[in-house]
Amino acid sequence: xxxxxxFYDVMRRQGITRRSFMKYCxxxxxxxxxSPAMVPKIAEAMETxxxxxxxxxxxxxxxxxxxxxxxxxxxxxxxxxxxxxSLDYDDTLMAAAGHAAxxxxxxxxxxxxxxxxxxxxxxxxxxxxxxxxxxxxxxFVEKLRHAAKDAKAVISWGACASYGCVQAAKPNPTQATPxxxxxxxKPIIKVPGCPPxxxxxxxxxxxxxxxxxxxxxxxxxxxxxxxxxxIHDKCYRRPHFDAGQFxxxxxxxxxxxxxxxxxxxxxxxxxxxxxxxIRWNEGTSFPIQSGHGCIGCSEDGFWDQGSFYDRVTDxxxxxVEANADKVGMAAAGVVGAGVAAHAAITALKAAQKKTQSSxxxx
Amino acid sequence: xxxxxxxxxxxxxxxxxxxxxxQTSVYVYEVPVRxxxxxxxxxxxxxxxxxxxxxxxxxxMQIAEATHQFVFGYIRFAHFAAGWIxxxxxxxxxxxxxxxxxxARQLFYFPFWNGAYWKEVIHxxxxxxxxxxxxxxxxxxxxxxxxxxxxxxxxGVSFMIVTGLALYAxxxxxxxxxYALFGWVFTLFGHNPHIVHTLHHLGMWWIVIFMIVHIxxxxxxxxxxxxxxxxxxxxxxxxxxDDRPQ
Numbered sequence: 155x156x157x158x159x160x161f162y163d164v165m166r167r168q169g170i171t172r173r174s175f176m177k178y179c180x181x182x183x184x185x186x187x188x189s190p191a192m193v194p195k196i197a198e199a200m201e202t203x204x205x206x207x208x209x210x211x212x213x214x215x216x217x218x219x220x221x222x223x224x225x226x227x228x229x230x231x232x233x234x235x236x237x238x239x240s241l242d243y244d245d246t247l248m249a250a251a252g253h254a255a256x257x258x259x260x261x262x263x264x265x266x267x268x269x270x271x272x273x274x275x276x277x278x279x280x281x282x283x284x285x286x287x288x289x290x291x292x293x294f295v296e297k298l299r300h301a302a303k304d305a306k307a308v309i310s311w312g313a314c315a316s317y318g319c320v321q322a323a324k325p326n327p328t329q330a331t332p333x334x335x336x337x338x339x340k341p342i343i344k345v346p347g348c349p350p351x352x353x354x355x356x357x358x359x360x361x362x363x364x365x366x367x368x369x370x371x372x373x374x375x376x377x378x379x380x381x382x383x384x385i386h387d388k389c390y391r392r393p394h395f396d397a398g399q400f401x402x403x404x405x406x407x408x409x410x411x412x413x414x415x416x417x418x419x420x421x422x423x424x425x426x427x428x429x430x431x432i433r434w435n436e437g438t439s440f441p442i443q444s445g446h447g448c449i450g451c452s453e454d455g456f457w458d459q460g461s462f463y464d465r466v467t468d469x470x471x472x473x474v475e476a477n478a479d480k481v482g483m484a485a486a487g488v489v490g491a492g493v494a495a496h497a498a499i500t501a502l503k504a505a506q507k508k509t510q511s512s513x514x515x516x
Numbered sequence: 517x518x519x520x521x522x523x524x525x526x527x528x529x530x531x532x533x534x535x536x537x538x539q540t541s542v543y544v545y546e547v548p549v550r551x552x553x554x555x556x557x558x559x560x561x562x563x564x565x566x567x568x569x570x571x572x573x574x575x576x577m578q579i580a581e582a583t584h585q586f587v588f589g590y591i592r593f594a595h596f597a598a599g600w601i602x603x604x605x606x607x608x609x610x611x612x613x614x615x616x617x618x619x620a621r622q623l624f625y626f627p628f629w630n631g632a633y634w635k636e637v638i639h640x641x642x643x644x645x646x647x648x649x650x651x652x653x654x655x656x657x658x659x660x661x662x663x664x665x666x667x668x669x670x671x672g673v674s675f676m677i678v679t680g681l682a683l684y685a686x687x688x689x690x691x692x693x694x695y696a697l698f699g700w701v702f703t704l705f706g707h708n709p710h711i712v713h714t715l716h717h718l719g720m721w722w723i724v725i726f727m728i729v730h731i732x733x734x735x736x737x738x739x740x741x742x743x744x745x746x747x748x749x750x751x752x753x754x755x756x757x758d759d760r761p762q
Contacts, residue, residue: 317707372690373699374707382690398587399576408576417573424709426690454707466571466717467710478714479571482721489725493732496644500736503646 161200161363175200182364185357187379199364206363207270209262209301210244213294214287214321214330215276218349219312220246226352227436239359242270245289256290263304271362272305274298274315278336279328286328295336302337307368309343310334311355313451316346316376323457334375343368344375346427348451353432354380374454376426385422385448388430391415409445419463420447427452541744541753542655544619548612552605553749559602560723563676566595567720571713596684603677619656626659626666633659651741653761655754661733668726672719679716683709 159167165175179196183189188196212220224247241247242262243255250258262270276294279286284293302308310333313319321330334342345358358377361369369377386392394400394414401409401418416423422430425448429440441448447463450456460467466477476484545553569591579585613621627633640660642648652658657665682701685694686709705711738745744755 373703378690384686387689393582396589397577397582397585398573398589398591399578399582399585400573402576413576421710424713450708450710453710456708459708459710467714469714478717478721479568482718482724485721486724486728489728493728497732497736499646500740504740 159205160203161205162197164205165200182357182360185353186361186369196364199366203363203366205240206306207240207242207262207266208244208273208359209242209259209270209305210247210273210275211294211297211301212245212289213274213276213278213298213314214328215312215314217246217275219275219314219355220244222349222352223311223355224352225435226356239271239363242266259290259301263301267304269306270304271307271309271359272301272340273309273311274333275311276314277318277322277330277332279321279330280336281327281329286330298333298336302340305340307341307343307362308333308337309345309358309362311345312350313346313348313456316344317454317456319348320457323455341368342375343371343377346376346381346452346454348456350452351380351428351432351434354428372426380428380432381426381452383426383428383431385425385427385430385442389422389442390430391442412445415442415445415447417465418447419461419465419467421450421453421456421459421462422448425450425453538759540759541755543752544617544655544748544754545752546612546616546620547752548608548616549620550749550752552609552612556602556605556609559598559605560727562594562598563602564720564724564727566591566598567717570595571717599677599680599684602673603681606673606677622656622662623665624670626662637663651737653742653756664726664729668722668730672722672726676716676719676723679712679719683712683716 162175165178166172170178176193176197179200180190180193183192183196243259245255248255248258276287278284278293278295278298280295284295287294289297310316314321314330315333318326318330318332321328322332334344343358343362345355347354354377357380358369361377361379369379372378372381374381386395389395391412391414394412395416399408399413401413401415403409404418414420420442422442429448430442433440433443449462450459453459460469460477464477466479468475468477469481573588573591577585577587579587610624613624636652636659639648639652640658643651644660656662678698679701681694682698685692685698688694690699701712702709705715734745734749737743738747742757744753748754
């Protein structure tokens with residue numbers, strides 16, 4: 155492997171002082187939830203380790219992950235893209251295009267065999283031999299398999315790569331398939347969300363490059379440091395939830411007062427993400443803060459979970475619009491009516507029997 | 517026939533005295549089973565009511581500043597407390613199925629491979645469809661009741677306990693011991709906790725349907741059948757109304 159500069163080298167070359175560098179290391183440690191004792195370790199890793207090359211590929215997607223990523227406030231995407239990682243191939247961000255870009259793709263794979271990280275944005279559609287998504291003249295699924303073969307690890311960016319997102323929603327005509335169902339022999343880290351929070355994306359990359367391993371993952375393969383708690387657990391409107399104070403209609407007084415959006419179908423209680431702590435756009439706000447419930451975009455199959463605006467959502471299995479309560483009440487109603495009818499017949503039969511036996515006696 | 521002295525002078529004709537002097541009861545439900553039944557019933561009522569309100573909260577209330585108002589919190593507390601009572605009670609019931617009398621085991625199985633059992637089930641169905649004039653005597657649950665108990669209570673309540681504890685574990689946090697025990701529930705039901713909420717909600721209606729049928733049938737059989745039903749779950753004794761076998 156050829157000599158690559160360390161992160162520290164690149165940062166110094168860009169005019170970043172040692173003091174700023176140390177500040178950056180402390181802030182990163184804090185962002186990752188690490189103790190201050192880890193700061194020297196991060197600094198040492200960045201001073202001595204060669205930058206890790208990253209190949210970033212795009213499948214069936216809307217590029218919102220990239221849009222989010224380049225808006226990262228901390229660590230600045232600039233730092234990540236230019237200094238921390240050696241982003242050797244990204245067909246959206248790179249200057250090269252066409253054959254030159256494809257050549258760079260091949261070069262990176264050959265040069266850093268087994269050492270690069272493959273970041274996947276979007277997912278491969280498998281129907282019609284993958285013809286629904288063509289990049290560089292080939293189905294994306296082939297490119298994905300090719301790039302994953304020699305990768306050290308795979309990052310699934312966003313809901314598309316992690317779970318399938320809107321293109322995999324029922325009936326999923328292109329058979330859009332999340333990355334982990336296509337690539338089964340590599341460690342995969344899922345960073346779901348539509349898009350994921352910028353600071354979460356850069357935080358994950360920082361961790362992987364600093365410690366040379368995947369961060370602690372949860373049951374579903376998401377980094378526990380960012381997906382360990384629900385939006386609900388850290389929501390600033392939680393006191394109104396516990397008090398039983400809810401927005402009843404979008405334009406009511408409770409909405410103006412900023413009450414809990416639970417009744418408006420907020421999916422905060424079933425969504426694991428860091429929106430209510432890290433927030434968006436340099437920590438400015440997040441959906442609930444701007445008055446709209448969480449739609450659960452970082453959860454598996456969130457498009458197929460009924461309306462965004464119901465708490466007890468529709469059950470699409472029943473064909474017509476029905477939710478758990480309507481189905482349950484209908485069933486209980488039918489059973490209740492059945493019981494009443496049965497009781498009536500029982501009473502009639504008993505009365506009949508009585509008259510008959512009294513007649514016989516007489 | 518010997519008249520027992522304490523019956524003399526009571527409001528009783530000779531026929532009553534003849535009947536009363538015979539041993540016509542069997543001790544079926546032991547104390548732990550009876551206590552469990554009523555505690556369980558109460559827990560289920562609390563769980564259904566509070567659970568319904570968790571899915572569809574009551575209208576917003578403005579009693580005090582949010583910090584000093586805990587309306588929805590208390591509803592959820594009632595649900596969780598009753599849930600724990602149901603879960604631990606169910607464990608205790610399983611314990612008693614092992615160490616209690618053989619009637620205590622009837623709830624947890626049904627003789628699927630036994631042809632005679634299914635014949636009895638059909639007989640019971642006919643009885644409820646008014647096709648048979650007279651019901652049979654059963655010391656424990658009748659065969660149809662046993663089938664219903666198994667699917668509604670043994671399976672239904674188990675499902676509710678498992679999904680309920682999984683959802684409760686989410687509140688404790690993904691690093692909690694309870695989540696380590698029940699986190700697999702979310703993997704089983706498509707990874708999205710919202711699905712588990714919906715299934716848990718449907719489960720409530722499954723139990724509500726059981727309650728409607730169970731209470732109706734218990735009272736009906738108490739009147740119509742040849743044996744005691746309701747009082748058996750209070751005293752533990754099954755009494756019979758006639759001396760004919762079967």
